[in-house]
Amino acid sequence: MPESSRTRSAQAAPVVAMVGGGQLARMTHQAAIALGQSLRVLAADAGDPAAQVSPDVVIGAHTDYDALQRVAKDATVLTFDHEHVPTEHLAKLVADGVTVAPPPEALVHAQDKLVMRTKLAALGAPVPRFAEVTTAAVAHRFAVEAGGTAVIKTIRGGYDGRGVVLVDDPAQARDVAQRYLADGVPILIEERVVMRRELSALVARSAFGQGAAWPVVQTVQRDGICVEVIAPAPELSEGTAAAAAQLGLRLAHELGVVGVLAVELFETLDGAILVNELAMRPHNSGHWTMDGSVTSQFEQHLRAVLDYPLGDTAALAPTTVMANVLGAPQIPAMSVDERIHHLFARMPEAKVHLYGKAERPGRKLGHVNLVGRPGEDLRDLRERAERAAHWLSHAEWTDGWDPHAGDDAGRTDEEKQA
Ligand SMILES: Nc1ncnc2c1ncn2[C@@H]1O[C@H](COP(=O)(O)OP(=O)(O)O)[C@@H](O)[C@H]1O
Ligand SMILES: [Mg+2]
Numbered sequence: 207m208p209e210s211s212r213t214r215s216a217q218a219a220p221v222v223a224m225v226g227g228g229q230l231a232r233m234t235h236q237a238a239i240a241l242g243q244s245l246r247v248l249a250a251d252a253g254d255p256a257a258q259v260s261p262d263v264v265i266g267a268h269t270d271y272d273a274l275q276r277v278a279k280d281a282t283v284l285t286f287d288h289e290h291v292p293t294e295h296l297a298k299l300v301a302d303g304v305t306v307a308p309p310p311e312a313l314v315h316a317q318d319k320l321v322m323r324t325k326l327a328a329l330g331a332p333v334p335r336f337a338e339v340t341t342a343a344v345a346h347r348f349a350v351e352a353g354g355t356a357v358i359k360t361i362r363g364g365y366d367g368r369g370v371v372l373v374d375d376p377a378q379a380r381d382v383a384q385r386y387l388a389d390g391v392p393i394l395i396e397e398r399v400v401m402r403r404e405l406s407a408l409v410a411r412s413a414f415g416q417g418a419a420w421p422v423v424q425t426v427q428r429d430g431i432c433v434e435v436i437a438p439a440p441e442l443s444e445g446t447a448a449a450a451a452q453l454g455l456r457l458a459h460e461l462g463v464v465g466v467l468a469v470e471l472f473e474t475l476d477g478a479i480l481v482n483e484l485a486m487r488p489h490n491s492g493h494w495t496m497d498g499s500v501t502s503q504f505e506q507h508l509r510a511v512l513d514y515p516l517g518d519t520a521a522l523a524p525t526t527v528m529a530n531v532l533g534a535p536q537i538p539a540m541s542v543d544e545r546i547h548h549l550f551a552r553m554p555e556a557k558v559h560l561y562g563k564a565e566r567p568g569r570k571l572g573h574v575n576l577v578g579r580p581g582e583d584l585r586d587l588r589e590r591a592e593r594a595a596h597w598l599s600h601a602e603w604t605d606g607w608d609p610h611a612g613d614d615a616g617r618t619d620e621e622k623q624a
Contacts, residue, residue, distance in 0.1 A: 226287030227254030345383035367430015406491035498526030538601035
């Protein structure tokens, strides 16, 4: 190929710019590479997960309009790895001619939990009972009427359970509300849902309006942080699974979402579903798609914002389990490199995704996907995923396995054969 046409075709690649340099941007960059592209990133710090790997990084704050303008300059489309860009900045970018996906009118429903609850209720989507908290007395009265327990949430800025307080009685509701209001933090209160489990309906919608839904998954949270995902959600009735996926597609359409939409759901004890919250970007509940689906959520997000036809969302195995690698309370002396070495020696089937972050207790450092074997018991699959993730963070085998024991003590039959 002559030099000139090679240069031209390189220039023809679209440029997706993403606000936020976290692991979601890092993995979106990974997907962009496969499409012959490179993600442009607005990162707060050169050491951020995506800034480490993309050659096209703007360092700046997502609250700084100049920085947003710089990262959006000549980009095909501007998108997000978190929902914290001030809504007024987004409106200004659109007015300045930037293509923003999802558009600000859609994204606000992932930014503002009160706007989201109000809109979803108006659309007839099932949501927990809720109220805006304007005084501590409002919170107290709501908790009394809800039977004592409730949940207080900051309306903006929360993630991974930050900004979510489960209250056990009306007096506590009043005190928690009082504290937030005194700091000028807007909050809402909602009923504390007694649930069987949490689910997530992950869908994508392209700029053109094409929709696609992955199988509905079960998510497991600890202290408000997602720790495990089972895809598809086990023992979910076909009717509920279809209704949840349909709800996701309908909300994507009604809200005008462009990109990936995660609809976090509660499944109540009688099998009904309620919407917890929305995220309009790749989501922790979709990390399993990297190894367990024909199309990963990161590639799909790019397809959607670039208005390509969407990819096949079928699962590649009957079940895939994702386990998050969360920083151990005590950082192990063993290096991460050595931990990977041991993990690969023992579990060659584990698909490891690390984010390049420094270890800190409770921090999301990566995740592991385990694609189920035909006929495998779900408990065994979950155990393997949990064992792999725990090893990577703690350098400790949950089943007490010792690679240097020199005999077969403590090993399962399967491992002895391996
Ligand atoms: N109304 C509720 N009833 C019971 N548990 C809840 C309720 N709202 C939130 N939670 C729990 O707190 C977690 C975090 O709440 P969420 O609103 O999703 O905040 P975040 O933005 O931090 O993800 C949920 O995944 C769920 O486990
Ligand atoms: Mg959530």
